[in-house]
Amino acid sequence: MSFPGLPPEPPDPANPAAIGLATVTQPQDTAAAVASGMLPAGKPRSTFRRGLEVFVENKLAVAGVGIFVFMLLFCFVGPLIYRTNQLRVNFAFQELPPSAGHPLGTDANGFDVLGRLMIAGQVSLEVGIAAALLATIVGVFWGAVAGYAGGFVDGIMMRLVDSMLSIPTLLFALVVVSMVTPSKPILILVIALTSWLTTSRLVRGEALSLRTRDYVQAMRVMGGGGSRAVLRHIAPNAIGTIMVNATFQVADAIALIVTLSYLGVGIRPPQTDWGGMLSDGVQYVSDGYWWLILPAGFCIVIVIAAAIFIGEGLRDAVEVRLQRR
């Protein structure tokens, strides 16, 4: 379940190790790193490098990256290695339990479930990632313009965001999807257009504080325009917040696409995604065909959990006060 509209949780301030207060051994660490040539002596490490160090210390975040990469390979490279028939319906192989020939059994159409998980995952991941990217772009643009413009324009733009946020994303998406025939590009568009709102709020907040910074003021004095301020100064400096938010957007977008497909208004047959597989499988739930439900459910949960772990790791990584210097 996704919770759009809520601010991300603050990092753990009571964790002295994470903030770097209790790191007594730190000078030796740095010295050792410099001595072994890992770090250039005398030169401060970049913000990116320091952030990376915080990120890799978070085991869950690293595991999240591992799981996400594995699932991408599973879905996109898997079908090249594990070749199965996913085109021709064969009732002779209907609803077979797992066996050596079909490690996860077959579904009502005689399709191999393991092979189907791979091609279904392609849709879930493609739509989820593309929608999150698009939502991030729209949200960053909207938020940066509103925050930079300020005043009346900002008020109107943000009240629009408020009012769209007051309609739950799922309801909004359902209404729009009921009006169109969903295909992959349309679903990406619908999900993106209903989930850019939180991003825009965050970026607006950043823009409000960034626009008063000296370097932005200096650029204005030198004759730079508003679009330059937004594109070259405000958006790049909010990149940390944006990246963290984009990762959570991926989790939300995947949750939304599988939910829409489960409700029967997402991707249409013969294409399917994990939500669609669950929607088919749930019809046989009383027959005890667990392999039609549990594998797809497992894929959904670990992909979304992985995205959340990565997002939490990134959030700590861009938090400057958590970085060692």
Add this chain to the structure above:
Amino acid sequence: MAVFLIRRVLQSLVVILLVTLITFALLRLIPGNPAIAVMGPSAYRNPAAIAQFNRVYGFNRPWYVQYWIWLDHLLHLNLGYSWKLNQSVVSLLGGHLPKTVFLVGISVILALIIAVPIGVLQAVRRNKIVDHFFNGFSTIFYAMPAFLLGILLILVFAIKFPIFPPEGPQGEGVSVLFTNFNALVLPIASLTLVTIALFSRYMRSSVLDNLTEDYVRTAKAKGAGERRILLRHVLRNSLIPIATLLGLSLPAVIAGALITESVFNYPGMGYLFYQSVLNQDYPVLLGLTIVVALATVVGSLLADIAYAVLDPRVRYA
């Protein structure tokens, strides 16, 4: 306080006005002709009937006049008419809304009762086994789409071990909720679990935030015991963000209720909404959207006011 209240209420009114504009725009964006949607494609052969329909329902007027009429109807609690169900949206709501309010209300209260102690426990025992256990628990349910949780509950508690029925209480009226309590268990459990996952994460970080505050150190220096500090100082302050959370999470909980109701055939507002999506019954969809949006705006307004009452610093910010 008065200035804060007036400003906040005015802001909410602007948001509500925009919500009605967006909803009205969605109503206009529906492909095709409303007359055809109601009377069927064969009406194309009878242009006189289409013209008559448009005249009766005002579809021949300019859009701003239509918006005005629609807004006027809204203010008179006329949310439109479902031609497909041959009932007014308001009477449909009267039958379905109480059931959703019941489901959401019970689940949110249960979730609060369970999530607050869990969050406090996690914060106090930070990075201990208990913390990791509940962290894993809340992450799994946070990452699990609500419909999947519903399916799993049905699989285990209705099919494998047939303790509870796989469906919510069926039938007309609110009274069925009380005569068929067994059927309520799984839908409520499903919605409660996802809500706990959300609340306990916030409670944990809220308590952690407060544990590092100066007043905790002061209380400790004055010799207050652990229990007193936790219950009298930290818990009270940590509950403040929960007020905001309750207001903000309303859309998420309503979305969760929609899915839970669809999975368990629980005949509430979410189920009605879902059926209307499948039937393309737009008057119902937009009527319900307006109601939910209004509830959300009012919810977040109340949350902000509660916050200002609980934390006086906010008023002067």
